[in-house]
Each structure stands twice: as structure tokens, then as C-alpha cells.
Amino acid sequence: MFEHWQREDGCDWGIPEVGVSKVTGRRATILLIDDSATERTRAVGLMQRQRPTWDVLSAAGAREGLTQIVSNPIEIDVVVCDMVMPDMDGRELLAEISRTHPNLPVIVISAQGNDQIAAQSLEMGAVNYVPKRSLAEGLVPAIDEVLKSQKELALSQDVMRHVVSNRAVFVIESSLEQIRSLVNLTRTRLVSLNRFNSESVQSLTAAVRESLLNAYYHGCMQVNEVPMQHARDTYVQLAEERRNGSDPGNHPIELEIQFDHRGITFRIRDNGPGFDVDQTLEQINATASDVDRTDRGTGLQLIHSVSNRVEFNSAGNEISFTRLMDDPG
Numbered sequence: 478m479f480e481h482w483q484r485e486d487g488c489d490w491g492i493p494e495v496g497v498s499k500v501t502g503r504r505a506t507i508l509l510i511d512d513s514a515t516e517r518t519r520a521v522g523l524m525q526r527q528r529p530t531w532d533v534l535s536a537a538g539a540r541e542g543l544t545q546i547v548s549n550p551i552e553i554d555v556v557v558c559d560m561v562m563p564d565m566d567g568r569e570l571l572a573e574i575s576r577t578h579p580n581l582p583v584i585v586i587s588a589q590g591n592d593q594i595a596a597q598s599l600e601m602g603a604v605n606y607v608p609k610r611s612l613a614e615g616l617v618p619a620i621d622e623v624l625k626s627q628k629e630l631a632l633s634q635d636v637m638r639h640v641v642s643n644r645a646v647f648v649i650e651s652s653l654e655q656i657r658s659l660v661n662l663t664r665t666r667l668v669s670l671n672r673f674n675s676e677s678v679q680s681l682t683a684a685v686r687e688s689l690l691n692a693y694y695h696g697c698m699q700v701n702e703v704p705m706q707h708a709r710d711t712y713v714q715l716a717e718e719r720r721n722g723s724d725p726g727n728h729p730i731e732l733e734i735q736f737d738h739r740g741i742t743f744r745i746r747d748n749g750p751g752f753d754v755d756q757t758l759e760q761i762n763a764t765a766s767d768v769d770r771t772d773r774g775t776g777l778q779l780i781h782s783v784s785n786r787v788e789f790n791s792a793g794n795e796i797s798f799t800r801l802m803d804d805p806g
Contacts, residue, residue, distance in 0.1 A: 504531060505530070505624055506531070507532070507533050507553070507554065507556075508536065508553045509534070510558040510559065519612070520557070543574070554623075556581060556583045556584070558570055558583060560589075560594060560597075567601065570583075571601040579679050582604040584605045584620065595654075602679075605657065626665060630665050633669045642738075647733075651698070651729070651730060656693060663732075670741075673741075680779070683783075684784065685743055688796055691796075692794075697728035698715075698719055699750070700716045728747065740802050742797060743797065743799075744795065745797075749794050750792075750794070786798065
């Protein structure tokens with residue numbers, strides 16, 4: 478990763494990799510939402526054993542969990558929710574939390590553990606995903622990571638509001654986990670800049686997520702030769718089969734984030750074959766009103782809807798999109 482920072486007074490800060498002490502404060506509050514009483518008891522027990530300083534709340538379903546989020550007098554720091562519940566599934570729950578509490582991080586747990594679930598949780602905006610078979614060793618570290626990120630965000634916001642220019646370049650491997658980490662970092666950076674409202678932070682984070690997932694599936698795994706050729710569930714399964722069937726090799730994905738007083742630009746590139754941009758955009762526009770098209774093309778539509786400018790390179794394996802600063806008024 479390369480990163481360059483400049484202060485308002487023109488001096489360089491360099492790479493901000495300085496160590497900071499943890500912020501002390503109230504006990505962390507974790508809300509677990511799972512319709513299985515057995516799984517709730519298990520998960521609550523392991524959190525209380527491994528982190529006795531946490532306050533752990535539980536809810537027997539999504540709607541009960543939403544009620545606790547709204548009515549609990551203590552602010553909830555992290556939500557842990559099951560992917561499949563009878564009253565409301567994980568996708569609906571995350572959408573509602575995202576709408577009402579956009580800054581509340583959610584970790585998804587599921588009895589299934591495969592790329593399909595990992596991709597779904599990433600697409601839904603969850604900050605992490607832990608298979609239930611790995612709860613004992615994976616859940617508490619995942620929550621620790623979120624809490625640490627929140628503390629670092631609180632410390633960085635006062636500094637970041639003075640930044641007038643910043644450029645960062647990240648090169649990651651073709652991995653859903655690395656994509657998830659980069660999406661979380663992007664969201665944290667957008668929040669810490671304090672130049673965009675919560676709705677813009679959500680939409681820009683989603684646009685970056687869609688671009689990175691397209692780079693992974695279309696560019697690295699080459700399972701969706703033409704965007705919109707398959708619905709996402711179909712090519713996620715194809716990608717998992719390809720990854721497990723043979724060594725896919727190392728296909729890097731590059732993300733560049735450039736920020737100044739005018740706005741922010743994201744550039745995402747992969748080393749895949751690219752696609753015919755004009756033809757794809759024509760397909761998307763032609764099917765914009767087709768209710769049966771599921772999620773095909775919605776990633777590009779989302780990117781266009783949240784950006785002031787969208788550009789592709791001639792090969793179709795690089796996208797850049799710019800969002801101007803939100804009006805402070």
C-alpha cells in the first residue's frame with residue numbers, strides 16, 4: 478500500500494502508521510440475534526467466558542432484535558445475527574439496520590460456511606462473517622476487530638478533518654476476505670473524513686464493494702464473462718467450484734482512493750480480460766424496468782447513481798468514479 482497525506486498548512490504527515498493507546502470508556506455492548514435457543518446459549522456463553530467485561534444481550538428473532546436496538550437505553554456497539562431466521566432473514570435485517578442505524582456494525586453468523594454465504598454477507602454490508610462451526614475460535618476475534626476499528630475511528634476523526642489531500646493505493650489478492658477488509662477500511666475512511674453524510678457513506682461504500690466484487694468474479698475468476706450474463710448466486714457458485722477445483726493463481730486487484738477539497742475518486746482495476754462497456758451499459762438501460770432481471774447489472778447502476786462522473790478504460794478492466802463533496806448546508 479502506498480499512501481501520501483498533506484495537512485492544511487502544506488506540511489506532509491507521511492504514512493499515518495503511528496501507534497495509539499486504546500480509548501477507555503464504558504463496557505462494550507454486544508447484541509446477539511438468533512432464533513435458536515441452543516445457539517444463543519452457546520454464543521452468549523462463549524462471549525461471556527472469553528470477554529467477561531462485555532455486556533451481552535440476546536434476542537430470539539430479527540424483530541425482537543430491532544426493538545432492542547431502538548429501545549435499549551445503552552448504545553449497542555456490535556450486532557451479531559444469524560443469516561436465516563423465520564420472521565425476517567439476515568438480508569432484510571441488515572437492510573433495516575442500515576436504514577435506521579447506518580453506523581451500527583453487523584457480523585453475520587450461519588450454519589453454512591461457503592463462498593456463497595460469505596459473498597452474500599459481504600453484499601449485504603456485514604462487516605464480517607463467521608461460520609457457526611468456527612464460533613469458538615472466530616466470533617470473539619471478529620468482534621474485537623470491530624471494536625478496535627471503532628476506537629481507532631474515534632481517535633482519527635479529529636485529525637482527518639484537517640486533511641486537504643490524500644491518495645492511497647491498495648493492491649490485494651483475489652480473496653473475498655481481503656475484499657471485505659478493504660470495503661470496511663473504505664467505509665471507515667469515508668466516515669473519518671467527515672465530509673459526507675451517512676447516506677453518502679453507505680452508497681459510496683456499496684459502490685466500492687460492487688466494483689471490487691466485479692473485479693473478483695469477472696476479472697480474477699472469469700466466471701461472468703459478460704456482466705449481466707448470470708445472476709450473482711449463479712456465478713458465485715461457479716467461482717467457488719473454480720477456486721476449489723484448481724489453483725486459480727494470484728490475480729491482484731488494485732484500489733486507488735484519491736481525496737481533495739472537491740471530492741473523492743475511486744479507481745478499481747483487475748488484470749482480467751475486461752468487457753465491452755458500451756454494450757453492457759446498453760443492456761442495463763434496456764432492462765432497467767424488467768422486474769425479473771434480479772440483480773443483474775444493478776452494481777453498475779448503483780455506481781452511476783451515486784457518482785458525478787464514471788469512466789472506464791478501453792479494455793474494460795478498470796473503472797473510476799468520482800463523487801463531489803456533499804453540500805455542508
